[in-house]
Amino acid sequence: MTRHFNTETFRGDYTYHNSPEAIRRFPFPFDQDTYTYSVNIAPHPGGPTGSTFEFAFDVDEHYVSEMQDRAITLAEDPNRCQSLPHMELAGWDLLELIMVSKARDYPDLFTLNRDGDQWHWINRPLGIEQRFTFLDPATLPYGPLEYITRQTQGDFALLHERDRNLWLDAGMITSQADWSLDFDVGMNFFEWHAPVPKARQMGVFDKALKFLLAVEQQQAYRRLNWTMTVNPRLDTSPENYHKWGPEKRSITPQNVGQKQFLRVELQTFWRLPRSNALAFPIRCYLCCLEDLCTNPEWARRLHLVLRDIDPVLADYKGFAVNQKTIVEYLAGFSCV
Amino acid sequence: MKKLTLRVAEITALSPLVKRFRLIHPDGAPLPLFSGGAHITVDMPEGDLIRRNSYSLVSNPYDGAGYEIAVRREDRGRGGSLYMHTRVSEGDLLTVSAPKNLFQLDLRARKHVLIAGGIGITPFLSQLHQLDILQQPYELHYAAHSRSEAAGLTLLPDAPHIHLHISEEGSRMDLGAILDGQPLGSHVYTCGPDGLIRAVADQAARLNWPTSAIHSEAFTAPPPGEPFEVTIASTGQHLRVGADQSLLEALEAAHVPVDYSCRGGACGRCETGVSACNGQILHHDHWLSPDEQASQTKIMPCMSRFKGARLELDL
Ligand code: FES
Numbered sequence: 001m002t003r004h005f006n007t008e009t010f011r012g013d014y015t016y017h018n019s020p021e022a023i024r025r026f027p028f029p030f031d032q033d034t035y036t037y038s039v040n041i042a043p044h045p046g047g048p049t050g051s052t053f054e055f056a057f058d059v060d061e062h063y064v065s066e067m068q069d070r071a072i073t074l075a076e077d078p079n080r081c082q083s084l085p086h087m088e089l090a091g092w093d094l095l096e097l098i099m100v101s102k103a104r105d106y107p108d109l110f111t112l113n114r115d116g117d118q119w120h121w122i123n124r125p126l127g128i129e130q131r132f133t134f135l136d137p138a139t140l141p142y143g144p145l146e147y148i149t150r151q152t153q154g155d156f157a158l159l160h161e162r163d164r165n166l167w168l169d170a171g172m173i174t175s176q177a178d179w180s181l182d183f184d185v186g187m188n189f190f191e192w193h194a195p196v197p198k199a200r201q202m203g204v205f206d207k208a209l210k211f212l213l214a215v216e217q218q219q220a221y222r223r224l225n226w227t228m229t230v231n232p233r234l235d236t237s238p239e240n241y242h243k244w245g246p247e248k249r250s251i252t253p254q255n256v257g258q259k260q261f262l263r264v265e266l267q268t269f270w271r272l273p274r275s276n277a278l279a280f281p282i283r284c285y286l287c288c289l290e291d292l293c294t295n296p297e298w299a300r301r302l303h304l305v306l307r308d309i310d311p312v313l314a315d316y317k318g319f320a321v322n323q324k325t326i327v328e329y330l331a332g333f334s335c336v
Numbered sequence: 337m338k339k340l341t342l343r344v345a346e347i348t349a350l351s352p353l354v355k356r357f358r359l360i361h362p363d364g365a366p367l368p369l370f371s372g373g374a375h376i377t378v379d380m381p382e383g384d385l386i387r388r389n390s391y392s393l394v395s396n397p398y399d400g401a402g403y404e405i406a407v408r409r410e411d412r413g414r415g416g417s418l419y420m421h422t423r424v425s426e427g428d429l430l431t432v433s434a435p436k437n438l439f440q441l442d443l444r445a446r447k448h449v450l451i452a453g454g455i456g457i458t459p460f461l462s463q464l465h466q467l468d469i470l471q472q473p474y475e476l477h478y479a480a481h482s483r484s485e486a487a488g489l490t491l492l493p494d495a496p497h498i499h500l501h502i503s504e505e506g507s508r509m510d511l512g513a514i515l516d517g518q519p520l521g522s523h524v525y526t527c528g529p530d531g532l533i534r535a536v537a538d539q540a541a542r543l544n545w546p547t548s549a550i551h552s553e554a555f556t557a558p559p560p561g562e563p564f565e566v567t568i569a570s571t572g573q574h575l576r577v578g579a580d581q582s583l584l585e586a587l588e589a590a591h592v593p594v595d596y597s598c599r600g601g602a603c604g605r606c607e608t609g610v611s612a613c614n615g616q617i618l619h620h621d622h623w624l625s626p627d628e629q630a631s632q633t634k635i636m637p638c639m640s641r642f643k644g645a646r647l648e649l650d651l
Binding site: 217 | 337338368369370371374397398433434435436437440442443444466469470548597603604605
């Protein structure tokens with residue numbers, strides 16, 4: 001299998017782009033013409049060949065550039081990766097899960113040889129070859145969580161279970177939709193979800209927490225979440241709002257198709273074996289309106305969803321200021 | 337729920353009442369690893385009924401070559417342990433769940449103080465492996481009536497931080513002495529009879545231990561009791577729960593699906609609403625709060641029973 005990795009940027013000149021194949025497999029999140037907040041959960045992995053759900057950790061054409069963008073963000077702010085001391089074991093669990101999955105699912109890209117605790121890892125796209133001793137952090141250049149998530153697309157939260165709650169005690173967060181690890185580390189499930197409007201009243205969190213606590217080894221799950229971002233920027237953190245916030249104002253009817261992106265988060269939930277912690281990877285997919293509208297059914301549905309959405313949610317999802325421009329653009333693709 | 341079909345590789349008597357079962361993958365494939373304190377649920381089919389009990393894993397959690405459980409024969413139980421003792425032989429296949437953990441170590445602890453009563457030693461056996469591998473400080477106190485009943489003895493290393501309290505020999509466990517003077521940031525874990533769990537919690541509270549540093553697991557299987565009847569609200573169906581059956585098992589036998597995980601009243605998964613209750617719910621779970629139990633509006637079918645005229649479940 002030959003694979004192509006884009007050379008592209010997620011900041012500055014924003015050369016990020018999707019190939020026709022990447023558009024075709026984009027995880028379009030709406031299965032109805034209206035949107036309400038719901039906990040839409042399915043077993044993971046599992047999906048048609050070539051889909052973003054096929055494998056545990058999807059590797060796509062953006063892989064190499066995304067990892068370069070993460071390295072830039074970390075160089076500016078090392079606190080984007082944190083792990084409280086008791087979470088190191090969970091970091092090893094995650095490292096094992098990812099290495100084993102990727103070597104199995106993408107044998108042309110990744111190889112893992114294990115001889116007891118002596119491990120040999122080869123990551124061809126990033127040109128990495130590493131021999132190390134499993135569970136011995138001195139044999140890796142970073143802690144296990146940071147090491148493996150510098151080589152894996154998506155943000156990662158590691159949750160510690162205690163007192164019938166989940167605590168965000170470790171994470172690698174460089175492509176978050178406006179939330180901050182530095183601010184949230186050590187918080188429990190309800191505290192870090194506090195800003196989500198409506199959901200609390202709907203009892204969504206109680207149900208979600210109950211669901212998460214019941215996630216068992218050997219059976220992972222996924223759900224999709226979405227928001228809107230101006231420009232293909234991964235790092236839309238509160239810390240850097242001054243860099244990306246003003247860009248929201250740059251949308252015009254002429255450029256909205258290329259500059260306004262639908263941002264889909266593929267969230268998955270894994271119970272880790274040795275630590276009994278939960279891993280919560282949040283993988284981000286970006287697609288601009290113009291590319292989305294190459295699929296007439298998506299154009300039609302997105303138009304209805306964004307036109308009729310609850311104003312509170314439009315605000316929370318960050319596109320209220322541009323809603324009119326977006327909806328008018330999408331209306332042009334609807335032959336209703 | 338993910339199930340594994342495993343072969344019984346070896347059965348060893350650890351004491352007159354306790355047998356250890358070693359389970360391996362029939363093809364020799366490695367089993368999922370687990371964390372200290374985890375358990376598996378074993379399916380025990382009898383006729384068209386399936387009884388399920390959960391047992392702590394006592395083997396090394398980082399060794400996927402096999403799982404080991406220790407089962408104490410309860411002659412007055414519902415028959416789950418008798419099934420394991422009398423019906424299961426080496427070479428048989430058993431269906432079990434993937435490991436789950438409701439009694440995990442809190443790895444933030446400065447030190448772990450483990451207190452076991454009787455067969456309550458089982459979850460600690462895997463935790464000891466994990467603590468040794470992670471090199472975290474701990475001490476274990478193991479109370480048993482007599483040496484011959486102390487089934488865990490053969491599985492415990494002879495080490496200065498492992499303390500045996502045999503009441504028959506006059507060596508009783510002094511909880512005050514054990515808990516007093518532990519370094520700040522210690523966590524205590526108790527597994528054993530309810531009385532022991534309560535005594536440790538009370539003692540720790542007296543010494544001002546934070547509640548988040550006090551952990552326990554009651555290792556009880558569902559208790560037998562008087563037969564009773566329940567009604568399913570949505571269908572009007574009446575079910576009879578036999579003396580040796582749990583309510584959850586009776587619901588499963590009648591194909592009324594209820595979610596479950598631990599089958600021991602600890603995980604909350606089987607929580608079921610009660611839409612009418614004329615009588616007394618006999619709560620045996622560790623999930624519902626005392627207020628919830630008193631309100632008689634919820635029941636945990638894996639453990640709890642009923643005595644009275646009418647119990648209607650919101651199913
Ligand atoms: S199954 Fe766990 S509480 Fe009933």
